[in-house]
Amino acid sequence: MENLIKKAKLRDADAFTKLMQQQMQNMYKTARAVLYNEEDVADAISDTILACWEKIGQLKQDGYFRTWMTRILVNKCTDIIQKKKQFCLMEDVPEIPSRDNGYEDTEWKEALNMLGERYRLIMILYYVEGFKISEISSILDIAESTVRTRLSRGREKLAEDYRPELRRKQI
Template sequence: MDDLVSKAKKGDPDAFTDLIQSQMKNMYKTARSILSQDADVADAISETILICWERLGSLKYNSYFRTWMTRILINKCYELIRKNRNITVDAEFPEQGYQEIAYENIEWKETLDSISEKYRLVMMLHYVEGFTVSEISQILEISEGTVKSRLARGRDSLTDIYDLRKRRANI
């Protein structure tokens, strides 16, 4: 990845495209853990890509590209949430397109959505994206101890939800 970042910093659009393509799935998962609407996720990702392209030269260490990009994405997600709070909803709702999702994915998504966002985000960054506690601390600008406690509380929340569903199934 460092090679692609170097080429992209020199203005190579193909290298930047390859770099972004390699991170697209990770970006979607991270944004989706914060935002509930796919349109908002797409907006956050596209704005993040634009900012990354414009400010790539300010990245000091190529090896931190993914952490840097993720921080920008998270900031964009929170910015969209703030903007959406100020928007009033029209009486008419646009039609939603049909989307087929496997049952397991729906159940997993519902389970993750049922835990607090601060725990969900840290868990997604650690377990899905593979960031270390130290990297998450830098991305979210919180202490490593806070990251560790949020991971533990998130795991506890998931365990509680699983146990509750298991008990309901046995009733």
């Protein structure tokens, strides 16, 4: 991957295309964790690819390409959400998402979807994408302690939802 990054920085379109193809599944999973609509996911990914191509020269350390790219993707997803909030009318019926094969385990996906976005995105980046806490902190531009707290609270929420006996003991 490092070789492709070096070539892409030299504006080698074929190397950049291969690099993006290698990252496509990771981008899809991350975008799908934030956005529920397939069209929005596709828009976020295509905007990310374009931004990466335009700004790849700004990547300081080749080893952090995936973290850099994911941060761009999360920002593009956030932009889409903000645009939708501006144009969304309260009486609109939300669009039902199409069938998603993005996660192998449907139960895990349903559990994550029950979490709020602030927890869901961090859980996806940590457990599905395999990013370290420091990398998630960099991607989302939040403190590492915040990432750890949200991971912990996300785990607690999942435990409460899947183990009702825990709720009864706390009451």
